[in-house]
Amino acid sequence: MNGSYMxxxxxxxxxxxxxxFMAACATGKKPVRKNVKIxxxxxTKKYGPTSxxxxxxxxxxxxxxxxxxxxxxxxxxxxxxxxxxxxDFNTFSGKAKMHYKGNGQNQEFTAHIxxxxxxxxxxxxxxxxxVNAARVYVTPDSIILLNYLQKEVTKMPIAxxxxxxxxxxxxxxxxxxxxxxxxxxxxxxxxxxxFGGTWNLKAENDDIVQQVAYNKADSNMRSLQMRLKQxxxxxxxxxxxxxxxxxRKFANGRVVTINNEGKEYYLDMDFNNAVFDEQLDFPFxxxxxxxxx
Numbered sequence: 209m210n211g212s213y214m215x216x217x218x219x220x221x222x223x224x225x226x227x228x229f230m231a232a233c234a235t236g237k238k239p240v241r242k243n244v245k246i247x248x249x250x251x252t253k254k255y256g257p258t259s260x261x262x263x264x265x266x267x268x269x270x271x272x273x274x275x276x277x278x279x280x281x282x283x284x285x286x287x288x289x290x291x292x293x294x295x296d297f298n299t300f301s302g303k304a305k306m307h308y309k310g311n312g313q314n315q316e317f318t319a320h321i322x323x324x325x326x327x328x329x330x331x332x333x334x335x336x337x338x339v340n341a342a343r344v345y346v347t348p349d350s351i352i353l354l355n356y357l358q359k360e361v362t363k364m365p366i367a368x369x370x371x372x373x374x375x376x377x378x379x380x381x382x383x384x385x386x387x388x389x390x391x392x393x394x395x396x397x398x399x400x401x402x403f404g405g406t407w408n409l410k411a412e413n414d415d416i417v418q419q420v421a422y423n424k425a426d427s428n429m430r431s432l433q434m435r436l437k438q439x440x441x442x443x444x445x446x447x448x449x450x451x452x453x454x455x456r457k458f459a460n461g462r463v464v465t466i467n468n469e470g471k472e473y474y475l476d477m478d479f480n481n482a483v484f485d486e487q488l489d490f491p492f493x494x495x496x497x498x499x500x501x
Contacts, residue, residue, distance in 0.1 A: 301481075304318070317336075320333075324488065326383070359498050388459045394416075405423060414437070433445070443466040447461070448462075455484075
């Protein structure tokens, strides 16, 4: 095994956690798995028509009638509780098998993830089923990475880490992604539609447009799309394989695709052994022999 596995190491995984743009998957089914061809409009091509508006490109604006505006306002009001709903917790731990494709790499690995809400995200990455490849310690202010394969340690503020990534990341967004909450709650809900088996909400602020689809049958979040207004970055995310985990509905399956300024990325996640609110520790020590980058 050579060190190339961890070149620009686990940060590449975290790039998926901020700009997610999704098409709908069939109700009750797991997300579509591997061999997904990623391009700017791959979700529509691969999975069929999406139940949320496609964010890229321009669309013709048709003026709405006052009756339509009133109906839409009523639908937004009735769905606001879904938008505001979060999985509440104190701690989380889980193991996720991951398949990553992007930037010339095609990797499979396992991530052991632990979270102390709003304070620590701890990730241990295992390659080939048995080799410790990296350990990451994230706080709201900083990221520390241990690269076990190259015996290096990287420390930096999250603001500087963003310079290495194809998309920005912050602690809260990363935490929400792992737990399965809407990524960002800032902004105003500007649109809502009743589309067959889903309700769909659109929200935006000065920087970001999000669209979220919820299953009518069980109110689970089914898909999420996100686009950055000031950057050619858009993402798609599916949620599936919901189970009750310590009294909470948790999406064990995730499929994420991103197009960032023409560069394409893909992440397929399968969680198991997920649990909330157990007592956890977050072991992290830096060997003296490691090189500081």
